[in-house]
Amino acid sequence: MPQIVQFPSPHRVDLADVAPMPLTPASVRVATWYSGISAGTELTAYRGTNPYLTSSWDSGRRLFVPGEPSFGYPVQGWGYSEVGQVVEVADDVDAPRVGDVVHGIWGHRSDVVLPAASLAWRVLPPDADPVLGTFARVGSVALNAVLAADVRLGEQVAVFGQGVIGLLATRFAALSGARVLAVDAQPTRLEIARRFGAAETVDAAVPGGAGAAVRALTGGGADSAVELSGSDRALHEAVRSVVVEGTVAAGGFYQGGAAHLRLGEEFHHNRVRIVASQISGVPVGLGGRWDQPRLARTVVGQLLSGAVDAPALVTQVPVDAVASAFERLDRGDPDVLQVVLRFDAAPERTP
Known part of the structure; x- marks a missing residue:
């Protein structure tokens, strides 16, 4: 049974069983290997401080307004720094292929079905350390801020x-x-x-x-x-x-x-x-040349070249120990920087 990380209530986090997603045309199934925790964003759900929990986001007016919150507990599906292996593809899909290791955004869940087109450019080289893929999004946030400055x-x-x-x-x-x-x-x-x-x-x-x-x-x-x-x-x-x-x-x-x-x-x-420099957009002056895929590609290129020693920042934690990981992040443990959840499908040893 696939599992997903959830916040049942403030200061609580656990694993919940979910129904497997059906494979649909033009899609692929990915077994998650690693998923990085974004401490800043995800601690707002853990602590109960996220504005979506107390207000409603009006996407038309681009305003938070009082009333029913946009979502409530249990909160599921958070996480935007995932790496996994393609294990099944629809009949009409040419790329990515079964066996490819991909990075993307699908939350802390063990199994996911995604549009093939969203992953075709996110395939990692066979000899790459797959953990590097968990830095594509957080690295994009960092690069976006540097560009904005x-x-x-x-x-x-x-x-x-x-x-x-x-x-x-x-x-x-x-x-x-x-x-x-x-x-x-x-x-x-x-x-x-x-x-x-x-x-x-x-x-x-x-x-x-x-x-x-x-x-x-x-x-x-x-x-x-x-x-x-x-x-x-x-x-x-x-x-x-x-x-x-x-x-x-x-x-x-x-x-x-x-x-x-x-x-x-x-x-x-x-x-x-x-x-x-919020990551939903790029700096105004760069909008004609830069977008989020370019941010991610640039970051991954720097990681793969060895220009950024991202593995030095990683603390790997088995996914069933996710509660202890959030406790450490919440108290500001100085020995923890990038927590990466390791799922059961992950290889025992990385390259």
């Missing part, structure tokens, strides 16, 4: 938050030729940030604020900043860190109010531009 060769960029996405953003900004300053409160993450290309690291709790520290280290302010922690305090420090008319790419998933974001101070006096 308009990072260029020779510029200085501060990256606030050195979780998985922040570390990937640090690496992509360094690969783009920027001098990167990594900001976080955890020393172990700052150490990894240096390995990922950060020229300087800043303790988020430094007296006077990380924004002032970045300004001192850059000789007057970073050209741009990327904020990926989801903290309004960090967003305010990112605003404080940049030059006059600098850009702050806000890529974190901010919950609740923003008591620490004071718009009458540096934001106002330095004419700082804050842009959202």
